[in-house]
Amino acid sequence: MTSLTNSLQKELDAFMSGLVRRNPGEREFHQAVFEVAECLIPFIEDHKKYKDAAILERLTEPDRVIMFRVTWEDDAGNIRADRAYRVQFNNSIGPYKGGMRFHPSVNLGILKFLGFEQTFKNSLTGLPIGGAKGGANFNPKGKSDREVMRFCQSLMVELHRHIGEDTDVPAGDIGVGAREISYMFGQYKRMENRFTGILTGKGLSFGGSLVRREATGYGAVYFTEDMLERAGEGFAGKTCVVSGSGNVALYCIEKLGLMGAKPVTASDSGGFVYDPDGIVGEKLEWLKELKEVRRGRVQEYAEHFGCEFHAGERPWAVPCELAFPCATQNELSGKDAQLLVDNGLIAIAEGANMPTDADGVEVFLDNKILYAPGKAANAGGVAVSGLEQSQNSLRISWSRGEVDARLRTIMREIHHQCVRYGNGKDNYVNYVKGANIGGFVKVADAMLAYGAV
Ligand code: NDP
Ligand code: 2IT
Numbered sequence: 312m313t314s315l316t317n318s319l320q321k322e323l324d325a326f327m328s329g330l331v332r333r334n335p336g337e338r339e340f341h342q343a344v345f346e347v348a349e350c351l352i353p354f355i356e357d358h359k360k361y362k363d364a365a366i367l368e369r370l371t372e373p374d375r376v377i378m379f380r381v382t383w384e385d386d387a388g389n390i391r392a393d394r395a396y397r398v399q400f401n402n403s404i405g406p407y408k409g410g411m412r413f414h415p416s417v418n419l420g421i422l423k424f425l426g427f428e429q430t431f432k433n434s435l436t437g438l439p440i441g442g443a444k445g446g447a448n449f450n451p452k453g454k455s456d457r458e459v460m461r462f463c464q465s466l467m468v469e470l471h472r473h474i475g476e477d478t479d480v481p482a483g484d485i486g487v488g489a490r491e492i493s494y495m496f497g498q499y500k501r502m503e504n505r506f507t508g509i510l511t512g513k514g515l516s517f518g519g520s521l522v523r524r525e526a527t528g529y530g531a532v533y534f535t536e537d538m539l540e541r542a543g544e545g546f547a548g549k550t551c552v553v554s555g556s557g558n559v560a561l562y563c564i565e566k567l568g569l570m571g572a573k574p575v576t577a578s579d580s581g582g583f584v585y586d587p588d589g590i591v592g593e594k595l596e597w598l599k600e601l602k603e604v605r606r607g608r609v610q611e612y613a614e615h616f617g618c619e620f621h622a623g624e625r626p627w628a629v630p631c632e633l634a635f636p637c638a639t640q641n642e643l644s645g646k647d648a649q650l651l652v653d654n655g656l657i658a659i660a661e662g663a664n665m666p667t668d669a670d671g672v673e674v675f676l677d678n679k680i681l682y683a684p685g686k687a688a689n690a691g692g693v694a695v696s697g698l699e700q701s702q703n704s705l706r707i708s709w710s711r712g713e714v715d716a717r718l719r720t721i722m723r724e725i726h727h728q729c730v731r732y733g734n735g736k737d738n739y740v741n742y743v744k745g746a747n748i749g750g751f752v753k754v755a756d757a758m759l760a761y762g763a764v
Pocket of ligand 2: 316358408409429432478481482483484580664689690692693694696
């Protein structure tokens with residue numbers, strides 16, 4: 312993908328073998344670090360101050376990892392025990408910030424990959440926020456509201472010691488939405504007797520920000536608009552393939568429709584729906600109600616509107632010009648990427664974190680596709696979380712228009728940074744390189760200023 316000289320390749324190999332040895336079995340963490348190190352090692356070679364201060368070595372070791380048991384009682388009276396974590400990765404440029412994920416697949420390696428990525432992403436937003444991630448192997452699917460409430464309350468009994476508006480501010484991620492944030496916020500407030508912005512993604516009646524719900528999906532579309540504009544293209548009439556049907560996917564689909572493009576797919580872990588007429592207007596409202604209120608499956612959309620459902624499959628074989636993976640990590644392989652390219656893909660923006668595996672990234676870069684990695688494309692979510700923190704500190708609420716305008720500006724600024732650091736001789740922007748270096752510099756300079764800490 313990036314051609315390195317022999318000596319830089321050796322340095323990368325030695326760095327990675329050390330990292331793998333120190334973090335055995337953490338596959339996703341290795342993958343995320345490799346992608347960054349591949350871009351940063353040549354940059355650091357040209358900027359010796361970072362090398363002398365061992366910034367890359369320090370940046371790949373979390374500040375701390377908190378791991379704890381969450382005991383709760385289910386509706387049948389059984390006592391259950393799950394495992395939760397908070398990985399506080401790096402607070403060089405601001406309080407730790409990043410989502411909480413509730414999914415049975417959650418483990419330390421996945422949260423370390425997410426916390427590592429978050430550090431770069433948060434830096435790219437230009438806001439004063441450090442990187443963190445947390446979560447639990449608890450599966451909210453099929454649980455009653457009361458069970459989810461008891462789990463969230465029990466989790467906060469431990470987590471409250473480790474967070475704070477100037478320390479660490481969690482938010483949502485997979486399996487953690489408005490309901491879970493509300494239960495956690497209510498428990499924190501009850502324990503600490505303080506009403507303060509210790510979580511983002513809160514309800515609008517208790518300190519939440521307008522546009523936070525839409526921010527990640529809208530932001531990914533804004534970033535795509537900037538990539539397309541630079542290439543002399545636009546959204547009008549373009550067919551878009553979207554994976555997922557959660558918070559990120561739904562508002563990515565919404566914004567694509569508003570921009571005049573045609574989003575034709577949505578998915579969940581059961582499979583994907585293909586609606587060649589576009590998931591827009593009343594159909595999108597129906598899908599939102601299905602997913603956000605009834606917590607149903609996308610298959611029901613296909614049954615209701617009489618379109619195709621592909622059980623157990625991902626949507627990458629559907630021909631499109633634009634693709635938006637918005638479900639989870641490693642959901643798009645090298646083979647999928649090749650299929651998308653063969654079918655006429657122009658641009659792809661990752662609403663999810665690391666949805667494309669290493670082979671897939673190579674295919675997109677080799678074919679000079681406009682490829683926006685998650686840490687740039689999905690930064691709109693955490694950016695509006697940062698704006699929610701600002702509003703909480705000021706004890707005011709900005710209008711929808713104000714927040715949306717700030718989000719638009721932040722995404723444009725991230726695009727500028729990617730172009731600044733990623734533009735090649737042939738005018739093709741390697742957004743992976745651009746995002747990694749752009750995110751790195753601010754954090755690294757702060758670390759340099761602090762000395763050996
Ligand atoms: P949600 O829980 O709202 O939705 C997740 C969606 O992805 C669901 O449709 C879910 O299907 C699907 N999904 C999850 N895991 C898998 C899996 N293993 N295989 C297939 N499908 C899966 O989460 P979000 O929309 O918030 O998050 C989606 C992605 O975006 C994640 O990678 C997250 O880290 C990233 N992200 C989220 C941000 C946010 O603000 N929420 C900000 C930036 C990035 P099912 O219901 O069947 O599990
Ligand atoms: O991956 C992410 O950026 C998020 N899940 C959002 C984090 C946040 O603090 O809003």
